[in-house]
Amino acid sequence: MSAPPLPEGYAFRAVQKSDYTNGYIETLKVLTTTGDISEAQFHNLVQHWETHSHIYKARAITDASGKIVATGMLVVEKKLIHSCGSVGHIEDIAVAKDQQGKQLGRILIVSLTALARDAGCYKVILDCSEHNKPFYEKCGYKHESCAMVVRL
Amino acid sequence: MSAPPLPEGYAFRAVQKSDYTNGYIETLKVLTTTGDISEAQFHNLVQHWETHSHIYKARAITDASGKIVATGMLVVEKKLIHSCGSVGHIEDIAVAKDQQGKQLGRILIVSLTALARDAGCYKVILDCSEHNKPFYEKCGYKHESCAMVVRL
Numbered sequence: 001m002s003a004p005p006l007p008e009g010y011a012f013r014a015v016q017k018s019d020y021t022n023g024y025i026e027t028l029k030v031l032t033t034t035g036d037i038s039e040a041q042f043h044n045l046v047q048h049w050e051t052h053s054h055i056y057k058a059r060a061i062t063d064a065s066g067k068i069v070a071t072g073m074l075v076v077e078k079k080l081i082h083s084c085g086s087v088g089h090i091e092d093i094a095v096a097k098d099q100q101g102k103q104l105g106r107i108l109i110v111s112l113t114a115l116a117r118d119a120g121c122y123k124v125i126l127d128c129s130e131h132n133k134p135f136y137e138k139c140g141y142k143h144e145s146c147a148m149v150v151r152l
Numbered sequence: 153m154s155a156p157p158l159p160e161g162y163a164f165r166a167v168q169k170s171d172y173t174n175g176y177i178e179t180l181k182v183l184t185t186t187g188d189i190s191e192a193q194f195h196n197l198v199q200h201w202e203t204h205s206h207i208y209k210a211r212a213i214t215d216a217s218g219k220i221v222a223t224g225m226l227v228v229e230k231k232l233i234h235s236c237g238s239v240g241h242i243e244d245i246a247v248a249k250d251q252q253g254k255q256l257g258r259i260l261i262v263s264l265t266a267l268a269r270d271a272g273c274y275k276v277i278l279d280c281s282e283h284n285k286p287f288y289e290k291c292g293y294k295h296e297s298c299a300m301v302v303r304l
Binding site: 032077124 | 278
């Protein structure tokens with residue numbers, strides 16, 4: 001499945017340490033609480049992701065000014081099953097509220113799914129609400145099982 | 153939630169490189185195809201998990217003879233949301249067919265969930281079939297959302 005084109009001047013790229021005040025944290029607040037995160041904490045986290053870049057692929061879409069307006073994470077898990085196959089986990093898809101209607105969510109999912117294919121994954125999984133199911137179905141995903149949670 | 157006791161002589165432990173012919177691969181065949189995996193491939197995979205032991209926690213239950221009869225994986229994902237919180241992903245729970253009725257599945261889930269708590273995770277997620285939902289509910293898990301999949 002191909003992604004719709006990005007709006008003029010927009011770009012899909014890896015999240016960087018310099019994104020601390022560049023809209024990444026603000027965009028994720030659409031999803032849930034982020035808490036107070038210091039610049040040092042942010043640097044350490046992005047460093048962790050970069051050190052393990054074969055596992056963590058934190059990505060963002062920037063607008064024409066270079067500001068982050070959408071985010072998504074792909075985690076590549078190496079398994080034993082399926083001949084030591086890999087599975088991609090898509091996490092924390094967020095689009096800034098003032099950027100709705102530009103298909104940025106769909107571009108994120110198609111782009112992260114392509115990243116998973118490039119990383120050799122045989123499948124990609126993600127969890128979503130019943131409400132968001134039709135969106136993911138349009139992105140080529142199928143509802144196959146139940147996502148179970150325990151909060152600690 | 154506390155785990156039922158392991159049967160006499162059984163143990164819960166990390167998967168090791170020496171487990172190539174010790175029931176690990178055989179147990180996972182209960183779930184799906186494993187393909188032909190050479191000893192070198194197995195060593196490389198366990199090495200990858202061990203190198204990233206803060207992310208991958210591959211665990212097994214061994215019987216009184218030391219043979220692996222049940223398996224489970226915990227992947228610890230470091231996020232930005234929830235004050236740079238971590239989420240545990242439980243994957244590839246398998247119990248050898250001749251070991252049913254000993255509550256090994258429940259022991260695995262409770263033990264991996266405790267590992268996630270020790271690793272500082274604020275929640276643990278896993279996917280299961282509608283059929284297996286009651287089992288995970290007994291382990292303290294709740295059905296919260298839809299698990300979506302795309303095969304590549």
